Structures are given as C-alpha cells and as structure tokens.
Amino acid sequence: MTVTRHWSSPITPAEIDEISNLVKADTRIGEKPRFWGIAVEEGLARALADGQGRPVRLVVMNPDEHAAWEITGWSSGIDREASLSGWNPVDAKRPGVSSDEARMVSIAARNSPILKEALAKRGILDSSLVWVDPESITGFEPEDLADRRLSWGTVWHRESEDDNGYARPVAGLVPIIDLETLEVVRLEDHGVLPMASETGNYRSGTWGPDREVAPLEITQPEGPGFKVDGHSVTWQNWSFRIGFTHREGLVLHDIGYQDGDTLRPILRRAAINEMYVPYLDSDPTAYRKNFFDWGEYGAGPLTASLELGCDCLGEIQYFDSHYIDGQGDAKTIVNGICMHEEDDSILWKHVNTRIGESEVRRQRRLVISFFATVANYDYGFYWSLYQDGAIELEVKLTGILSVSGIDDGDEPAYGRMVAPNVQAPTHQHYFAIRMDTAIDGPKNRLVEVHAEVEEDETLNPYGNAVKMVPTTIASEKEAARVNDPSRAVHWRIESTDRTNRYGDATSFRLVLPNTTRLFARPGSVVERKAPFISKHLWATAYDASERFIAGEYPNQAPLGEEGITAWQEADRPLDGAELVVWPIVGVHHYVRPEDWPIMPLQRIGLRMEPDGFFDRNPALDVPSSAAAHCHAPAPKESAHGSTECHCH
Known part of the structure; x- marks a missing residue:
C-alpha cells in the first residue's frame, strides 16, 4: 500500500x-x-x-x-x-453528544407521553412539528440523577414544516432526558404562556419585496495567487498546511513566512479550541443555558457545507472535511473549508505634495474559513494572512437568537423584546484560541507591554513622555493575563534565539481588541464551569496531553477542576519554552430588535502582527496596481453638481 x-x-x-x-x-x-x-x-x-x-x-x-x-x-x-x-x-457520562445522538433524543422526547400531555395544554397536538434540542446540563444535574448521562431540552414549535421553529419557543417546559435510555425522566412545567403570534420567517419576500442591488463582480483573469499541493498551501511569501479535527474544525499547521532565502516559522498550530456561551437570565427555561459547543458537541460535525450558499467569492479553493458520525461511519462535508483572496483596501500610501507624486499599494489577503451551525446560531471563523506579515482571526456571528417566551404585558428583566411574547436573554460568546507559537524557532517567551507616564520630572519636564514597559512572563502561574486598553496593554511573543539588527528579539505582537468579563456571581455554575474566561490570555509550556483549554471531557465534568487552570499548577518556566498561548476573545451580547428574526453579522477577533520580526516594512516589494485594474475615468458631473470617480 x-x-x-x-x-x-x-x-x-x-x-x-x-x-x-x-x-x-x-x-x-x-x-x-x-x-x-x-x-x-x-x-x-x-x-x-x-x-x-x-x-x-x-x-x-x-x-x-x-x-x-x-x-x-x-x-x-x-x-x-x-x-x-x-x-x-x-466516565460514561462525559463524552460529547454527537449530532446523531441529538436527533435520537429529539425524536424520543417529542414522542414522550408526558411531554405530549404538556404540549396539549398549550394547544399543540401534532408533536411532529415540535423540536427538542438537547442542551448541556453540566453543573445542573439533579442530585438524584447525578449518576446518569443527562441532557435537558429546549422546546420549540413550528406552524409548518418549513417554519422557523426557533422563533416559537414553547415557554415553561423543561424536559430532563436520559441520553442512554432516550427517555424523559423528569418534566418541569412552569406554566402556560402565550405562543409567539408573529412569524419569524426570514426568507425573501416575507417582509416585503427585495431591494434592487447592482451586480458586483469579483474576477481574477489570471487565476488565483495561491498554490495548493494536497493540504499544503503557498501564497505570496506565506506557507502553511490545512488540517481539520472533530473537536476544533479547521486547524492551520506550520505557518511560516519566506524572507529572502529563509522560511521563517511563526506558528506551529492555530485553531479555535473552545467556545463557551453563557446566558445571563434567571428565567426557568434559560438559566441552564451555558455550553461548551466544541467540548460538549464538536466543531467538526457542526461544520456547514459551503456548497449550499455564496459564502466565498472569486477564485475559490474548497477542501472537503471528514468526521465520524454517531454510528461510527465516515461522513464527508463537501466544501467544508473555503480559501480565497480578497481585496482589503489600502496597504500603504503617501502623497508627496511638494512634487505632486503619489505612491499607493492596494492590500490583498488570503482568507481560510469555515462555518459551524450550532442549532440556532451560525459562526464563521476566518483566518487571514496579509502581505505585511500580519495574521488575523475574525469570528463572524450570525444566525438566530436563542429566545424565551414571555407573558402578555411583562417586560424582560434580563434581555430585550424582539417580537410579541418573545424575549431574547442577554448572553455572551467566548472563543478560546490555541496557538502553538514558533517565532523564528521552537523556543519563545511571552512579554506583556503596557504604557506608563514617565514620573521623573527631570526626564519628563513637559509632562508628555510615555514609556512602554515590558514584563517577561516567567512561568505559568504568572501567565493568566487581563487586557487593559486604558494602559495600551498588548503582548509580544519573542524568539529566544534570534535578534534583529537593533539587537531586539524578533517577535510578533498579539492584540485583543474584543474582550469582556463574565457578569455572574462568584461561585455560580456559570462562573465555576469555565474559569478560563476570567482572563484574556493564558500561556503554557507545550505538553502533548494538554489539548483542550476546558479539559479532555468537559461534559458533566467536575466544575472548574480540569483544563488550563489545573495545568498551571505545575508552574513550568515559560522563558525559552515551546510556548502555547491561549487568547480569549469575547463579546457581551445585549441584543437589539434589529437582531431579529435573523441576526446581521457581528465581527470580533484578534490580530498578530510582526513587531521587530522584520527590519523594515516587509511589503515594500508589493507592486503598484496595473492601470487597467485601478483607474480614475474622467470626472462625470452628477445631478447635484459633484463628481464621481470609480476604481475597478
């Protein structure tokens, strides 16, 4: 063979x-x-x-x-x-829930006699139009059922087969489900509330005729600028390999930059390692909502096939993805990963007004992406490589809010109204990223940098001198860091073996523009389940067994006892280690009426950019755009007397 x-x-x-x-x-x-x-x-x-x-x-x-x-x-x-x-x-309780297992649970629950009886009280007689989504119960297991593999269910109703069920919550009903026996072992009924009276359909034509939109064509007459050999990719000066796992979905390996005759390593591995979504509402059908979507379900099986829509434009390279289903069979996600180039506005520009000369370069980026559909929400993960050596992760949040029912005349205390008798709880999304660093080689260090006013008046007679203060993070117990934009905090990941022409360690800068904190009482299940979200950056010395920030099996796990907070007790040295950094990107979602019935895209992310890795701007060799592709035709007088200029 x-x-x-x-x-x-x-x-x-x-x-x-x-x-x-x-x-x-x-x-x-x-x-x-x-x-x-x-x-x-x-x-x-x-x-x-x-x-x-x-x-x-x-x-x-x-x-x-x-x-x-x-x-x-x-x-x-x-x-x-x-x-x-x-x-x-x-422990038999702790493996994640497969999509096949979720479907079995849903079918069994909606056919349960005790759930059917409760639905009938609400005028729902056809249970085939009911959805039951099995949700993580970690931390909320009833004491008398604690030895069972359990889930609890959110219940939804559709008026027809093609209806948006997530717009019609069945309020008050909470089935507790044994995942092994597929039976509803307990049903909480907190009272009958009115069902949503307004459609939540979001298809074209539901809310009026579509607007007119002029065509926008993306063309690359000479084909794409990247080369693909299997799962190995080169583009501009970049090279990397594409991977895919059941737990994390898209993984990038061996990211490096060709600098002259030398391929310089930057990241050995990069992936979204975990996602935690806590809901911040004490409503009986919402307070249990807090999920490790990767560790309790898995990004791989939730990956969406991009052949079903127009997610990428231009000259596209698709990669199929594969996973094992709940029955043990191989499944293929056609076009699970997309790669394409994008124009990204200006790379650099200056106009020399003294001689009337303008130099401008347009920026393009290579984007490698995948989408995961987690029941109601849809998440896009976009890794971008830039011509100036920067690496960016953008997380795109869209899909449908997870809503609850509300009685006539009531106002939501911990959320917003989005439709009659429908409230959307305030909630958060946290994304834990794992990056195995390799800045100019395997041995790196983590340095935190912040701004301080120079207090010595002899050095700062005018009061405007500011120094940037670096602090090397020496060991793991120190490596639980908090972002602080008021002090211009950022981090450098430095090589311990190589310096630039100024004598500084070659490095990349890590910036986290999107952070929040958990608004939950200390000691609560939400707080204890995911202690890693209390900080914005963690770092560990590489250990092959320490794969996932929340631990190997977080489903029905002891709260807060495993994962990165446990690993750090070893307090291994980090200066000159094979370094793994774990940034936490978060957003606090206090919903808007405009997020309904389907949510416009929201973007959060992080950025890594060279900081002394190069001796000067590495994008000086980017050529000027050809006149045929970027030109200004003769100004045309508009109806209002202004001029219009087009750039193709």
Missing part, C-alpha cells in the same frame, strides 16, 4: 472506516454503540515521515451498559495494517 498523506493532513474516510470497523468487531461495545470523535494523535504523529500509519484516538459508548472507552490505535500505512492498541475506560 502506498500512502503519501502528511501527519497533519485531515483524517480520511478510509482511516475512519478501518479503525471504526475494528472497534465494531469488539463485543464489549454492545448492539447499539455510539461514537464521538476520532482524531490523529498529533503529539505522536508530528515526528512521523509521510506514508507511515498515523496514531489515532476515538471514543465509543455502550449505552446499555453505561460504559465508555477512549480507544487508541494506528491507521494503515506503508508496511503497517490498521490496528487497535488500547481501550481506556472513561
């Missing part, structure tokens, strides 16, 4: 099937096993040559025996057949 895959390439359907078939042949998994996640064991695989089998791990559950295992094995390769190497028991 000849296999040429690189260790970092996304897992293939063939690898999934060969490992899954070995697991299915084992009698201990029972007649109706459930699978959650298969991934390459990166810590072992990254030292392997191309063509060898890859170490993998996956999770399988036997719901009839309340048992679960983390199974390790090897996929096939040159001189190797697929094999299993270990079965490690895990």
